[in-house]
Amino acid sequence: MPLFTAWLRFFGIGLALLSLAGCSSLMKEGRDTWPPVAAQQSLVRVTVTSQSYISHRPWQQRRPVTQTAIGVIVDDGKVLVNGLLVADHRYIELETLDTQRKQPARVTVVDYEANLALVEPVDRTFLAGRKPLALAEEASLGDQLTVWQVKPNGDVVPSDGQLTSVELGVFIQDNFFLTYRLNSALQYRFSNQTLPVVKDQALAGLVLRQNAAGQTIEVIATSVIDHFLKEARDGEYHGFPTAGFHYGPMLDPQLRRYIGLPDQTSGIYVQKVIKGGPADRAGLKAGDVITRMGDFPISNTGQFDHPRYGKTSIAHLMRTLSFVGDNMALQVYRNHQAREIGVVLDHRRPDEYLVPPYSLDQKPEYLIVGGLVMQELTVSYLREYGSEWTANAPIHLLYYQQNQDYLNGDGRDKIVILSDVVPTSYTIGYENLSNLVVVSVNGRKIGKLNDVRTALASPVDGFHKIEVQQHPKMLYIDATELPQIHQLIQQRYGIPIPSLTP
């Protein structure tokens, strides 16, 4: 290690001197054999300008934000970057590190749960002749991995770190995937959002986040990238699968004796089977104890024995080592009897949640009914309450979000809320209302935003009656006045009024 750094410094000085002398031919020889120079052929700078929506004012976008990343050329001219980098993107540009050529690009696949995306240049010949980086073998504990950082001038700066732990890390909103932890610091990150991590000149991962204080880096593991690329290559992208149940540990001997689980058997307790999900369709029930998944016995804390990493969470087994459509055989202990249940794994799309965990790349849907702003409750909406949103968002909405899989199915697809009131002379007395759950409109139950449109077709005695779960319980808008109120709102506030026809 000390030798390596010394050489790097020496080289740096040499380079500067040679450049001054203008002897570029001399310089070139040394550079090509130096791995970071070769790396310039496999990397590309990705500049993304994105503009997200403000969920509390769903018609409005934030200021555009530009971020840069170092993408990895993976194959056939596609570049791998972090998924969240391209969220709500408006313009993407690629730039080669050695020749500084630029080219607009587009997203071909993005997975916000695994935080991975593929982008490709609009002119697909742009990356011709570059060297795609192959995927590395899975790394082992103790391995030296190298993070490739890139200076603004395009020079690649490698920094080594030892793989100290392999564990599940949290990705977007309760998604857990395998991460590598390296003990290393990134002094040259240059605010790049994506940084490649390599092992023996092959791609081992992408930096997920760094903890500067603790000098550790969390890296998206090779197997997660492998799953993503395999899924992306076979045409239709299905995402990472889930089985659709919540579970808890089976450690407590009192619980084990109550259930009658034999001492030598380990497993997990099924707390809740998500209605309509893969496990529900397969007949798994709350109270079941899962003792095996596929070929692996399951520990009392929900781990399987990974051939390389040892005890690893079953979330990795179900979500990353398995694919959408795989049939996973579950060995289940129910009523003192073992049985087998085959669960066909499937991806749970964000729109399949009562409260969608993320909503990116799309305009938030909203309606304005005579100044009353209605939208579906999402985590994005709750996140508008700041970094401390889990403490500061309205408690009833937080509770619905956190307990959505436990709330009794009342036939609602989404929770529609009256989020805001646009002040006009028609809404005097209503201006302070917000975060009310819309129960019905004109007597018709509301289970998703579009139901409001349908219900507005039948006003009662010339009024739209909006019933909300919270005080004041009911609000009225004059049906015949809608066009003039909407015109007024458009004129004064410039707020676009979405069509109310179903």
Add this chain to the structure above:
Amino acid sequence: MHRIKTGFVKFRWTVALLIGCLLPLQALGADRIGTLRHSVVRIYTVAQSPDYLVPWSEGMSMESWGTGFIVSGRRILTNAHVVSNARFITLEKEGDSRRYEARVKFIAHDCDLAMLEVVDAAFFEGTTALRLGDVPELESMVTVLGYPIGGDRLSVTRGIVSRIDYRGYAHSGVDSHLVVQIDAAINPGNSGGPVIQDNVVVGVAFQGFSGMVAQNVGYMIPTPVVERFLRDVADGRYDLYVDVGFQYFPLINTTHRRALGLETGDFGVMVGEVIRAGAAHDYLQTGDVLLAIDNRPIFSDGRVAMNKDRLMLNEVVERKFKGDTVRLKLLRAGREMTLDIPLMTPWPYLMQANQYDARPRFLVFGGLVFQPLSSSFFAALPDKPVTLRYYYTQFLEEELYLEHPEIVVISKILPDPTTSYLENFQYAMVDQVNDVKIWGMADLNAALSKPAEFYVIRLVGDPQPLVLEAKAVQSASERISRQYAITQNSFLQGGIVPPEWMDALKAAAVAKSAVK
């Protein structure tokens, strides 16, 4: 709002040392307060407040002082917060170096008033009882007497009446009554002291804002509230304030008025949420329009004309007592009707009211501590998970009390071999024990007293059950009590849910399951 805390005794001495002797009160027009000063007393309280995180312990004791004043019948009035949780109270008065022991005769936490009696009748020699006057006029001058921080002798400050309004009383945290805002300096220690105008008491100084938030904003409890308290206790006990038990919505919006069949104008409010556990439940419906209360027309913002002023309509029922009725004129589906509603205290409110002079209720079973959800318990928690916060804050609004009139929380898991794997159950709420629904602490006690091999505790929101083996509990109980110095395994007396409510809820649940 920041309640004026009674000052701290230790602090008093430090201040006195720094400032040295105080000048006698002479420049303040001796004839003005000359005789009144003998009716103002300084109240020293040693209070012992329970620790809701260690419910079996005696709690911490704390000394503080405040002010009180003598009224007719050898009674002393002060704030409830001056003598809450008191274990020992002594009084001092001007020109008498003796200290007299006093006792709380009545205490009303919902309006922050208390009445004390003195053990030694000699205390009253040379004193005169103060008389109560009316609500002072806006902008009129008032004088505040008391023992605030900054010295040992009686302090006099003066100011004008800035505002008369209906506001929250910080002591209980959930009650709102009439208050009078004055700009005279009111500081910690003034609490319970009289506010004087024309030689009569027009209010009791009780709360203010800290100087960080606002300046010269002090509040006093006006005499209608004080007189109501005196009338309530005349029968020898204090009943709580009563209420109609609904929320109303101002009818300012013209479309809303038309939809309800009302003409334009400044009258009427709409009934919003009607509290199921409230007086109005069998009388009012959401969407009714209230036109008048006790024959006083209601303006569209919910105020009524009273005392040459416009006050919140709640003020009309403020002076009433349990069993009194209120007459509501309302419009329902275009028809006018008049209803006489007997008033009562809607008990679910009390869950969120600060508790005083009460022991925490709890039950220890093996290494588990169970406590009912209450304001004092909730406030004591270092962290508050979302589900618990939801049940606490939405208890009334989402009628959670219908399913869980007394929310039983697993408040603590005492580390022991029998609880090694249970730490995730901290702050879970109990729904069932061995398939028996738990409506409150009494049900829990009954279910856990029943012999069984396993106690299977199902929790609200149905994650996995908590299972305790009877023989593990038996083997652990003595050890746990010894290790954690648990002097008592349960204290179950009291509680806010009226027994008849508990019975009605259970009966309704039985009827519902029979229908199924």
